[in-house]
Amino acid sequence: MILDTRPAGDPLRIAVLAHLHHAIVPPFAGGMESHTAHLVGGLTDRGHQVTLFAKTGSEATCRVESVLARSYIVEGYPESDGRNRQHLMLDGAMAQATGRIRAGRFDVVLNNSLSPIPHRELAAIPTLHVLHTPVLPRLAGIFGTPGWTPDPMHRHVTVSHANARAWRRWLPEIDVVHNGIALETWHSDAESIPGTAAWTGRITPEKGTHLAIAAARAANMKLRIAGPVQDRDYFTALIEPELDADITYLGHLDQRDLSTMVATAQVFISSPLWEEPFGLTTLEAIACGTPVAALPSGAMTEIITADSGVLATGHDAEALARAVILAKDLERTKVRDSARTFSLDSMIDAYEGHLRSVAPVPHRALGRYS
Template sequence: MRICLVASNRFPVREPFAGGLESMTATLARGLAERGHEVTLVAGPGSEVHPAVRLAPLATVQVSAAAMADRFAPGPEWLADHHAYLGLMLSLARTGARDFDVVHNNSLHHLPVSMASALDVPVLTTLHTPPLPLLESALALCPSPPRFVAVSQWTSDAWRHVVESDVVRNGLDLDAWSPGPGGGPAVWSGRLVSEKAPHLAIDACRAAGVPLVLAGPVQEPAYFASEVAPRLGGEVTYAGHLTGSALARLLRDASVAVVTPSWDEPYGLVAAEAMACGTPVAAFARGGLTQVVSAGSGVLVPPGDVAALAAAVVTAAGLDRRAVRAHAEATCGQDAMVEGYLAHYADLQHRVDAA
């Protein structure tokens, strides 16, 4: 099939990944290309993926100082998003049916949803977040909503008041995230932002007397400076923003992975990565994490309860690492994700052919 895979314009799809959306998109693009499909990835500048995947940059714009001086002018980030996806959808409206069999939207922007009905090629959108106001607005104006997939049953249920969606869980290359011996410090990984609350992981591990290594990009410098940096030191260290292979090495040696969302995680890819390495998870029970982490692969505690999380860090570290890996193999593999999306692409194509 000829697949147009649409990513975020804000972050390039390349190592080290800015977040789970970029990582999942790269894994999917590679998996589709390795099965012989013709994949075009439309993504932010600087993206680097599988050599068989064609890269197509999203449009950028530089408007005049006079235009930006307007007192109602949007911020530069909003304008960049708008221009990138408006340009993409207008291009697909002109030539999409000639170039592609399906468009798979992995962005969080409203224009690929609101303009899907203007295309002669079917559009599939993956829901990567809890409900967003601009997406709900776009759906309210769709005469016939495009097809949706959610990354977890929790996310599907969260969107049900607006749109129905099937579930295709995020997947990993299990060979890249291979099991290791454990026994080392606890690890917290992900975007260092307030909604991920790594400072609570530090507090819990200090209370438990367990060393902790943090890894990930600092995307909210003010939050990092006020809540994370002052807590570093002693047995709490920050390893930086690691590539997948470096993070996998860290997780293979970790005794436990700590996951501390202060929002409802749509899926929880960092937990899946840890479990694939055989490393059990201690986490707050929020959103999709409750469906990704099983009783045999981790310990979930009430959100925000640092004392309970400290106890969970100790308890989870004692779980059978072979059972944790087995759970990941059964639920988090790349093959199931790729085949799930291919089934949806084929169904969309069949509907077009039958129309």
């Protein structure tokens, strides 16, 4: 796609659809929630009129419209009947959001959810879809329908070249916008503590927390863990029994405490057991100057350079432990400098360009969306 490279024009009226599993509020439940918060904040700061459609309790500097009660708890791994009921609830809330958008006054929609509903319900409305995950069955069901072609008013981006590969089966023109972070907020004046490693993120099987524990032990490193427990059974069975004086769980920390924890570690362990679409926690560690040891999954090869970390040669604890030993003494200034490619401003620049390319000339379509 050719981005709009003209000088910034009138502010756009942008409707943003959030992933509805969690409220958009710190401490964020995961990378998608953090991404949404920083994206709407950045677009608002640039003068755009942004409305965020999200779960109740979401906080933003823009207007927020709630479409799902915060008390509704989304289960990560429900059985089939429960999963169907959950889909009905989430789809109903998302349909409510798309209905409000169709009745509203917007120039363009930014779909930051994982829901199939916007792909069906926003036909002929300028929409930028951000695909944050590997191919999901319910979206593949839409794109794989015989005769399906992308809506000419819709565009699609994803967060890494690794993640784009599978999507190009249906979306050959999908673009890549790497995630970005506010680099200045990820730092600490505290010295790193030799012999300590850090792991942060959602505690779920695909994030491989148990493998990080095994690798830390094999490398003779103490490990501090932080993040929301999103699979309680997994935590109870494989993580909790490992906790001791050397392996500690600090809970779900706010951004300031999290940056201190990561910045004071000698090494950060990234252990994705799936094709990691991006890896914000890995980027945050690099911005702190903490070298990374990572499994070679998904976008890790796009984020980690020879200056910022070491990729394991395999997907087991022993290979990851060897990467820990090699990474822990990398020069921290060079590690920190490697994060500059992934600034929040660069990310907002890219999304703003895509949104202007998708949208009609601002304010000409009032009658259509009123």
